Amino acid sequence: MQFPTQFLRASLIAISILPLRAEDLPTAGLNALPEVEFSHLSQHDPNPLGEKALAINPEQWKHGETEHFIYHFVHSYVVTPISIEAEFHYRVVAKELEREQPAGDIKSHIYIFERPEEWQQFQAFGRLEKWTGGIHSSGSLFIQRNPAYKFSNNSLGHEIVHLVLHRFYTDSIPSWLDEGLAQFISKDAYASYQRARGYISKPHSESIAPQDLIPITTLVALTQPPSDKVHTFYDESERLVRFLAATDKPAFLKLLDALARHQPFEATLSRFYPANFSSPSSLDEKFREYASKDFGSSLQQASNE
Ligand SMILES: [Zn+2]
Numbered sequence: 220m221q222f223p224t225q226f227l228r229a230s231l232i233a234i235s236i237l238p239l240r241a242e243d244l245p246t247a248g249l250n251a252l253p254e255v256e257f258s259h260l261s262q263h264d265p266n267p268l269g270e271k272a273l274a275i276n277p278e279q280w281k282h283g284e285t286e287h288f289i290y291h292f293v294h295s296y297v298v299t300p301i302s303i304e305a306e307f308h309y310r311v312v313a314k315e316l317e318r319e320q321p322a323g324d325i326k327s328h329i330y331i332f333e334r335p336e337e338w339q340q341f342q343a344f345g346r347l348e349k350w351t352g353g354i355h356s357s358g359s360l361f362i363q364r365n366p367a368y369k370f371s372n373n374s375l376g377h378e379i380v381h382l383v384l385h386r387f388y389t390d391s392i393p394s395w396l397d398e399g400l401a402q403f404i405s406k407d408a409y410a411s412y413q414r415a416r417g418y419i420s421k422p423h424s425e426s427i428a429p430q431d432l433i434p435i436t437t438l439v440a441l442t443q444p445p446s447d448k449v450h451t452f453y454d455e456s457e458r459l460v461r462f463l464a465a466t467d468k469p470a471f472l473k474l475l476d477a478l479a480r481h482q483p484f485e486a487t488l489s490r491f492y493p494a495n496f497s498s499p500s501s502l503d504e505k506f507r508e509y510a511s512k513d514f515g516s517s518l519q520q521a522s523n524e
Contacts, residue, residue, distance in 0.1 A: 231455045237266030251295045252283040252302045260289055264328040266359045272330045273335050284326065288382075292331045297366045301331060301375065304412065308379040311408045317472060318387045327382040328359040338363035349449055350398070353378045358385040376412075388479035395438050395447050395476055399456030403464070406457070424453040426459060429511045435459070435503045458510045466495055 260282055264270075273280050273291060283290045285302050287309045292298035312320060332338040345354035345361060351374040354361040360378050380401040384392065391397075406422045413420035431451050433441075438459070444452040449482040464471040477487045489497050496502035 224288050247283075250299065250303075251297045252285070253288065254295070254444075255283050258281050262289060262326050264289070264359055266328070266357050268344055268354075268356050268361065269328055269330065269359055269400050271330070271363060272341055275332075275340055287326055287386075289328045290331065291328065293333045294366055297333065297364050298331055301329065301364070304375055305329065306384075307324065307378050307412055308347060308376050308405065308408055311379055311446070312383040312387075312404055315404060316387060316475070317428075320386060325358070325386060327386065328360070329382075330361045332361070333366050334361040334437075336484045338523050347444075348378075349444065350374070350453055351377050355381045355385075358382065358389075373405040373409035376409050377401045380404045380408075388475075390479060390481070392475070393439060394441055394443050395452075395456040395459065396475065398453055399458075399460035402453055402457035403460045407514065424457060426513050427451060427452075427454050427458065427510050429507065432507060432510055435506060436485075436499050439499075455510060459506060462506055462509050467492060469494075 221415060257280075269291075270384050280291050281295070281298075282292065283292070283298060283302070285306050288302065288305045290298050290302060292301075298510045306376060332341060341361065342354070345356050347354055352363070353374070355378060360382050362375070362378065378401070381397060384397060384400060392400075406424065410420040410422045430450075433445075433448060433451060433455055438452070438455060441452070461472075463474065474487055477491070478484065485499055488502060492502075496505070
């Protein structure tokens with residue numbers, strides 16, 4: 220299977236979407252996520268952070284679930300659009316990675332805080348992802364939403380991709396691959412999600428100034444985004460995933476499987492991409508040009524073919 224064309228062609232047209240008031244969305248009626256008693260949820264979260272979240276102002280929490288996720292929330296009009304976006308992203312990731320879960324398998328838990336002071340209180344328990352402001356821990360997601368605004372970029376999708384990746388690769392995958400896939404898939408999914416709702420939207424992939432590029436051998440060894448190069452790390456990881464997938468999608472899926480089983484990058488790369496990249500240095504050389512392509516021009520097409 221190939222990635223859709225829009226995955227391969229990173230258009231650099233910036234998108235700007237005005238925030239809509241969540242209350243204005245038609246989600247409180249027929250389509251609202253049904254509330255389920257906590258004791259009647261189909262699964263409980265073994266993650267101790269979940270317990271800590273629900274212990275903060277415990278009487279406020281309501282619960283609900285969809286096919287692949289369980290939600291803990293305060294207001295139905297806040298959780299409903301999140302639940303729709305979560306299932307949407309689940310389908311995109313499963314399709315792109317050609318993975319399936321058996322029916323009734325593990326669901327991911329999503330906790331949605333609304334009050335800033337409670338979110339602040341909860342942050343003491345987990346590591347905030349600098350990029351999205353969410354906390355992802357052992358397959359559960361903790362986020363804060365201001366109920367006055369509809370969420371309007373790919374950050375929620377980014378976090379959902381992490382959750383789904385964790386379902387498929389429970390033993391964790393390298394940071395660059397986790398973050399790169401989260402950006403790569405959510406950017407495209409966000410654009411098609413917006414298009415499905417009548418907005419004009421194209422995926423937006425960031426190029427990197429040549430002098431800022433992190434060498435690939437360094438990038439793939441990082442266990443978390445480096446605090447002095449956060450933007451470069453996310454942008455470069457996204458471009459590397461995009462580049463490897465565009466070069467040979469079946470090889471990319473095999474590489475992903477092998478790296479999820481903690482195989483070394485160098486040997487795995489030359490094993491699955493023998494004709495393209497016999498060593499990390501040959502990848503580095505070809506990737507540098509690709510990663511910096513269109514840098515400094517905001518409206519050119521990043522034609523990857
Ligand atoms: Zn992330």
